[in-house]
Amino acid sequence: MASKLFVSAQEVARRAGVSRSAVSRTFTPGASVSAETRQRVLKAAEELGYHVNHLARGLMRNESGIVCLIVSDVATPYRAAVLRELTLQLQNAGKVAMLINTDRSDGSVDRALHQAIRYRADASVILSGLPDKSIVQLCLRSGQRLVLINRDDDQPGPLRINVDDADAGSRVATAFARAGCRRLAFANSLAGTPSLVRREKGFVAAAAALGLEVVVERYGATGYEAGQVLAQRLLTRSERPDAVFCATDLLACGFMDAARRQFGLAVPSQLCVAGFDNIEQASWLSYELTTFAQPVDRIAKYAIDWLGTDDNGEDGPEPITLPAELIWRSSIRGG
Amino acid sequence: MASKLFVSAQEVARRAGVSRSAVSRTFTPGASVSAETRQRVLKAAEELGYHVNHLARGLMRNESGIVCLIVSDVATPYRAAVLRELTLQLQNAGKVAMLINTDRSDGSVDRALHQAIRYRADASVILSGLPDKSIVQLCLRSGQRLVLINRDDDQPGPLRINVDDADAGSRVATAFARAGCRRLAFANSLAGTPSLVRREKGFVAAAAALGLEVVVERYGATGYEAGQVLAQRLLTRSERPDAVFCATDLLACGFMDAARRQFGLAVPSQLCVAGFDNIEQASWLSYELTTFAQPVDRIAKYAIDWLGTDDNGEDGPEPITLPAELIWRSSIRGG
């Protein structure tokens, strides 16, 4: 319940003895103001504590400078890292990030996009979930740009940036084979997002090509606890796997801890493990996990660069697929 | 460069065959509209994909609904957890979070606050760094509320929420003493933020009262790597400590890993360790760290509840101090 206390351009104009327009021009890059008026305006603004009202500016320019970041599980290491990169690069580009936390509930992403529309965000970046087709259409009609990261949607319009999960899966299979592993396993969550599916398929297919079978087990969300449960299930099999590809690093950490503590297995001598995401914990001494780094910086750069373009092709921009970088540590034999 | 594509209330009014005010009233809770016009407006709005422009609404009401979250090191587990809680509760309160990432550079927080002012944020929550006094004054004059979390500033006006670090430090000392430890150490970063200082002082003072001396070592930032370095320094002393209080869990993880791998020490039999923050990793099997949980949910609740009050006392609200909760795991003997 704030009553009008912010300083307006009008007041600055009065104090500087110029017109409102002069004030506006002073704060509009590339406008023509004489050095003198400019100084007087700046002085008055400084004294009064004036700052351009971006709400009003956005109203006029039809460009708010706001970019909406739509994410679930913000506190997860990988998500937090993406968030950091996006907000940082957004700020460097002169934009500002609006953060909306979604849950797994139905329509959560749709509600977030409505919020983005209400604030006339210039763009929305979707990192979790998948919006309804109708909402996507609404956003595009409204001139709001959309970026889908690792969402693997097929409708045209949004910029789609994906990491090459299948390739990563395939490379893990090869590495396991080279390490002399024979009984492969894939530890996945029940989430069933496109990226996880591709990771699994790429791994299974490559293993088959190498003449190796894969046991696939799925459980819970992509967290540490799920990794423990999956270890329980996979390592009690009569034919115990000697190599496990975990769908995420978080899963891998839980899996490794359970494998060592509860089953007394040594990594990598008795069990090879690979993960995905290259979260900070993967490099910790307790894990030294061989994993794949998503090119988070490049993903963010592609997204933000596109926001600056006028590229308004009919069917939207071409989808982008980026390779994941293999980070070799010591959870797989050889190397 | 979006040209006016968003649907306006005017267009909805035309389609519904009513005045523009009727549309406005339909979307203003508590306004008087007949059930019939209301229905017609809602129908037209639905068909057109209309959503209230919060930029314009904010301009009118002098209340943007935006709350600015000012943080550095967003990707850090503790910070990410706070962020999650704040955004979630903010959304439940009908507000929206604007996220600004600061670095350690000078004036970084000040720039963030200027951004908050430009977007006419109703409030700013500062989780890192400390703003200049003049900026704080400007915010308050402008009617923008300020919340400082664990910042320990003394100027009146902002809501100050702090965790009782000294008490936590004191309780660790007691626990160590009870475990029969004699040579205590405190592993801190060079950051020197008020909370870290209080944590250290509380620990040292309580240890002194118990007749125990404390070796204090400081290095780097509050991260995993610093923990490793601090272990190197503390565990190579002639009088090797048998108990270490690490300023943060992240430090503690690095410390424990180094202690076990490089010095072959067993926790807690040969070395007791305590941390702070209760990050997710503290509960992992590799650490099982005894630590303190900051009441993140309550902190967020206090902050957001205050934003809803009209409380405009002269010197601002009373500072709030919340206790940290001791989470007992197995990195300290006994229990």
Add this chain to the structure above:
DNA sequence: TTGTACGCGTTATCAT
């Protein structure tokens, strides 16, 4: 209950 008219703080346009 409904519509008209005005103001919120900007920027853009158009004279000067």
Add this chain to the structure above:
DNA sequence: ATGATAACGCGTACAA
């Protein structure tokens, strides 16, 4: 280069 004026989309006082 400068100032007056219109418009952006909305809420609301006021009159009907």
